[in-house]
Amino acid sequence: MPVLTFANTKGGAGKTTAALILACELAGRGNRVTILDADPRGWISRWHAVAGASSLISVAPVTEETIEALTAKARKRGGYILIDLPSSHDALLAKAVGLADHVLIPVQGCAMDAHGGAEVLELLKELDVSCGVTIPHSVVLTRVNAAVTTRALQAAKDLLASRGIATLSTPIAERAAYRDVFDKGGLLQAMNPAEVSNLSKALHNAAQLTDEIVALMPQKAAPRKPVAKKIAA
Ligand SMILES: Nc1ncnc2c1ncn2[C@@H]1O[C@H](COP(=O)(O)OP(=O)(O)OP(=O)(O)O)[C@@H](O)[C@H]1O
Numbered sequence: 001m002p003v004l005t006f007a008n009t010k011g012g013a014g015k016t017t018a019a020l021i022l023a024c025e026l027a028g029r030g031n032r033v034t035i036l037d038a039d040p041r042g043w044i045s046r047w048h049a050v051a052g053a054s055s056l057i058s059v060a061p062v063t064e065e066t067i068e069a070l071t072a073k074a075r076k077r078g079g080y081i082l083i084d085l086p087s088s089h090d091a092l093l094a095k096a097v098g099l100a101d102h103v104l105i106p107v108q109g110c111a112m113d114a115h116g117g118a119e120v121l122e123l124l125k126e127l128d129v130s131c132g133v134t135i136p137h138s139v140v141l142t143r144v145n146a147a148v149t150t151r152a153l154q155a156a157k158d159l160l161a162s163r164g165i166a167t168l169s170t171p172i173a174e175r176a177a178y179r180d181v182f183d184k185g186g187l188l189q190a191m192n193p194a195e196v197s198n199l200s201k202a203l204h205n206a207a208q209l210t211d212e213i214v215a216l217m218p219q220k221a222a223p224r225k226p227v228a229k230k231i232a233a
């Protein structure tokens with residue numbers, strides 16, 4: 001029951017899109033997925049409300065007050081738990097990060113999304129240094145234009161690596177399918193290739209991303225202590 005938290009305090013970094021891509025692919029492979037929608041605007045909840053999503057995916061809105069209890073409940077359901085955060089830097093972020101087995105930080109380009117990604121990395125460092133809680137985490141490059149060369153992409157990854165930041169080797173490409181799926185509802189895999197340009201490329205990208213993330217997950221996720229209380233202490 002791995003918990004993955006998508007975090008970046010910069011709005012529009014690609015958190016919700018990354019979470020949905022992963023949820024679709026995991027469910028397409030037969031996994032149960034619970035998405036805890038911590039964004040009051042509820043994009044994932046709205047997507048789920050459109051008919052056609054997999055019965056393997058359940059979505060629950062969560063707040064700072066309910067996130068711990070609902071994560072525990074989702075752990076009992078089994079499968080993967082994805083937490084989609086809003087861009088705020090607050091106790092909700094600390095709690096969602098503290099509950100995670102892995103924190104994914106979507107970043108567009110390598111400028112750390114005007115420091116939004118860096119803020120999450122600082123929080124993770126604070127947890128490590130001050131509380132002795134080490135939470136695995138990775139940056140995932142998002143909205144990468146298909147025209148970007150492998151070399152330019154590698155340069156961005158090298159720059160992040162030189163700062164000691166782990167970056168997934170699979171970037172999330174800019175794809176129409178990743179936008180359209182929110183309006184159409186249902187799984188990415190169920191979209192009509194005649195209606196969505198480069199759907200097969202989007203699906204291939206989703207599969208590669210999922211392979212890499214699944215390989216990062218602990219075999220058996222250990223129950224976590226409430227880290228946010230430690231931060232407040
Ligand atoms: N890989 C992608 N391909 C195409 N469009 C994308 C991609 N990633 C994000 N977008 C678009 O960029 C916008 C912002 O993305 P998204 O909502 O995922 O970011 P967010 O970090 O969740 O934002 P917020 O902080 O507001 O919750 C949306 O319009 C989304 O459709």
Ligand SMILES: [Mg+2]
Nearest residue numbers: 015016039085
């Ligand atoms: Mg979002």
